[in-house]
Amino acid sequence: MAQTSTTSLKLDSALKRRVQRLAETRRRSAHWVMREAVEQYVAREEKREKLKQDALAAWSHYQATGLHTTAEEADAWLARLEAGEDAEAPECHV
Numbered sequence: 001m002a003q004t005s006t007t008s009l010k011l012d013s014a015l016k017r018r019v020q021r022l023a024e025t026r027r028r029s030a031h032w033v034m035r036e037a038v039e040q041y042v043a044r045e046e047k048r049e050k051l052k053q054d055a056l057a058a059w060s061h062y063q064a065t066g067l068h069t070t071a072e073e074a075d076a077w078l079a080r081l082e083a084g085e086d087a088e089a090p091e092c093h094v
Contacts, residue, residue: 009034067092 011019016030023030062068069077073090080087 066094069093 019030019033023033026033069090069092077087077090
């Protein structure tokens with residue numbers, strides 16, 4: 001089991017009431033609702049940060065090499081994948 005620790009969280013009265021109402025509706029505790037919200041937020045922001053870092057790395061690679069595919073090439077490849085074809089990614093070129 002994962003080790004847990006206590007964290008204090010200050011909410012304004014209106015938000016606290018909203019959390020409590022939602023918890024009652026979901027038949028969960030307010031603690032569960034807040035923990036779930038934090039978990040989903042952190043997971044989403046981690047994915048967003050990974051996407052940003054991947055984009056920056058791709059941009060740096062492009063600047064260093066000039067290798068790329070055109071939007072048309074990428075669109076055609078994605079359309080074939082969407083149609084269920086087993087398509088190879090387009091070759092990068094200068």
